[in-house]
Amino acid sequence: MKSGLIIFFIKRAIQDIFNNRFLHAVTITTIALSILIVSAFGLFLSNAGDIMDSWKKGIRIMAYLDKDVELKQIAELEQKILDLYGVADIRFISKAEALQQLKAEMNRQTSLFEDLKENPLPDVFEVQMMASTQNWEKIEVLAAQIERLPHVGGVEYGQHWLGRVIGIFNLFKFTGIVMACIFFMASVLIVANTIRLLFYSRQQELEIMRLVGATDGFIKAPFYIESVIQGILGGITGILVLFVIFWVITSNVEQDFSAGFFNLRFLPVGMFLGIIFGSMFAGWLGCYLSLKQFLKV
Amino acid sequence: MQFCGQHRKITTKYLLFLLSGQTVFSTFNNHTGKTEGMNEHHRENTIIRMFHVYKRYGAKNALVDISIDVRKNEMLLVTGPSGAGKSTLLKLLYLGEPVSEGQILIEGINLSRISNKRIPFLRRKFGIIFQDYKLIPTKTVFDNIAMVLEVTGESFRFIQKKVSSVLRTVGMEGKLNAFPPSLSGGEQQRVAVARAVVGDPKIILADEPTGSLDSESASIIMGLLKGFHDRGTTVIIATHDHEIIRKTKGRALYLKEGSIQSEDVKPTKKRPITI
Numbered sequence A: 001m002k003s004g005l006i007i008f009f010i011k012r013a014i015q016d017i018f019n020n021r022f023l024h025a026v027t028i029t030t031i032a033l034s035i036l037i038v039s040a041f042g043l044f045l046s047n048a049g050d051i052m053d054s055w056k057k058g059i060r061i062m063a064y065l066d067k068d069v070e071l072k073q074i075a076e077l078e079q080k081i082l083d084l085y086g087v088a089d090i091r092f093i094s095k096a097e098a099l100q101q102l103k104a105e106m107n108r109q110t111s112l113f114e115d116l117k118e119n120p121l122p123d124v125f126e127v128q129m130m131a132s133t134q135n136w137e138k139i140e141v142l143a144a145q146i147e148r149l150p151h152v153g154g155v156e157y158g159q160h161w162l163g164r165v166i167g168i169f170n171l172f173k174f175t176g177i178v179m180a181c182i183f184f185m186a187s188v189l190i191v192a193n194t195i196r197l198l199f200y201s202r203q204q205e206l207e208i209m210r211l212v213g214a215t216d217g218f219i220k221a222p223f224y225i226e227s228v229i230q231g232i233l234g235g236i237t238g239i240l241v242l243f244v245i246f247w248v249i250t251s252n253v254e255q256d257f258s259a260g261f262f263n264l265r266f267l268p269v270g271m272f273l274g275i276i277f278g279s280m281f282a283g284w285l286g287c288y289l290s291l292k293q294f295l296k297v
Numbered sequence B: 001m002q003f004c005g006q007h008r009k010i011t012t013k014y015l016l017f018l019l020s021g022q023t024v025f026s027t028f029n030n031h032t033g034k035t036e037g038m039n040e041h042h043r044e045n046t047i048i049r050m051f052h053v054y055k056r057y058g059a060k061n062a063l064v065d066i067s068i069d070v071r072k073n074e075m076l077l078v079t080g081p082s083g084a085g086k087s088t089l090l091k092l093l094y095l096g097e098p099v100s101e102g103q104i105l106i107e108g109i110n111l112s113r114i115s116n117k118r119i120p121f122l123r124r125k126f127g128i129i130f131q132d133y134k135l136i137p138t139k140t141v142f143d144n145i146a147m148v149l150e151v152t153g154e155s156f157r158f159i160q161k162k163v164s165s166v167l168r169t170v171g172m173e174g175k176l177n178a179f180p181p182s183l184s185g186g187e188q189q190r191v192a193v194a195r196a197v198v199g200d201p202k203i204i205l206a207d208e209p210t211g212s213l214d215s216e217s218a219s220i221i222m223g224l225l226k227g228f229h230d231r232g233t234t235v236i237i238a239t240h241d242h243e244i245i246r247k248t249k250g251r252a253l254y255l256k257e258g259s260i261q262s263e264d265v266k267p268t269k270k271r272p273i274t275i
């Protein structure tokens, strides 16, 4: 009986959406556009986040040692660094090795090095971090710890540019959240307005339903189902459009440009479900606000 | 605040009523000519009880001090000139309008105490034929009638059977899928009757059920209402159609400017009452 009633309501709601298809089409399109914009931003952020992660994975902390550090002290230092939390591996590169490497890399300009009387490069520890430490804040903390150790002259981990990029990325993230909120509210308002219009257009009908003994719940249920369906349809449409755009772009661009650098992915499942749920909730909330205004007896 | 004051007034009236040894009833009895011994029986069988009911629209008194009891399975005719308050009287019963003063009890339920949640269930006791039909123009005849059963959560199969059967009863089975605006006045009225009776209500309220009908259609509808009355339904008909009043057996209540001018009981086949 209960499930029969739910099916009855859903049938009614779908029939009603069909009867008012223009109104619903406008609403669903508006929601779909909001979802498209928000999810496009989400797509950008999730991919940018992936790229950022891959960059962070490559990060090594280079600890430059002071000049004239004795071998014994170097061994001690190596142990101290290894003991730090989050350090996975460590490699010692002597200044001679470093110079050789430099020369190899710049083999055309070897003449540059011929005049050098003394090796200007310092000894270096290349510190690799454990997977769990590959997070910007933790890297910074670890680098500071290493820098405080004796005989360490300085550390470098690409902070100058990566830090800034991460800052910009976080700003984008924040903008994305604000944008999602704004578009969420827009969706709620458009659904509320649609329900209000439907309510006005059906006032006579609803009044008659009340007179023959319809409960408030019976009267409200189709509106709720309609607005949730609007939300879901809007959400799915928006994401579908985004997927088509994404597919067109990636299938044209990937081979020649981004192949080796990064793998573009579509929205992660969590974000996808979140967006659909969000638009569904927007529909529900719009209906709730609209009906609250009408049905407070 | 006003409401509380009103309540107090009502309670005092009730007390006075109890203390005064049923003065109200004795006036009733004078009118109806019933014997004293019928009181208990009368009370048990009362389905609607109106007690000093007033209805005001702004300064306008639509109903003034109405006290009536309606027995189960009674046929009550409410008559009177236009504007006398016939429709208003029916509206108060199904809470289409709140009373301004006084009390109404439907099967022992006090309408001034009923919670909003219970109102739909109260209304399901009634089958109402509205003076203006109140059919939904955008729904088919079938859907208009089915609605009454849908709100109570009946299964689709049952609804289909029941609606078809009442449509046959009113002779409208051919217009199942028609929309009300495409029907004649008489046909719409018959659909309205079908909707009123489809839920097997305890009480039928018919407001000018023959309003703008020719005498032939009118007698079809009156025949239907009498048929439901014969099967045990309480029927209240508001009308100023003298033909109906003359032909229909039952109690007739004559309203004028909102108050009861006279009551007149004619013998019914089922329940003969000697005057």
Ligand SMILES: Nc1ncnc2c1ncn2[C@@H]1O[C@H](COP(=O)(O)OP(=O)(O)OP(=O)(O)O)[C@@H](O)[C@H]1O
Pocket (backbone or CB within 6 Å): B057, B060, B061, B062, B080, B081, B082, B083, B084, B085, B086, B087, B088, B089, B131, B240
């Ligand atoms: N909603 C309303 N607002 C203000 N006045 C009203 C309202 N409804 C009815 N009235 C007034 O109350 C009085 C009784 O109206 P009612 O409709 O009960 O009369 P009636 O006996 O049914 O008349 P008719 O035979 O024409 O249907 C009338 O004077 C009418 O103008």
Ligand SMILES: [Mg+2]
Pocket (backbone or CB within 6 Å): B086, B087, B088, B131, B207
């Ligand atoms: Mg009237």
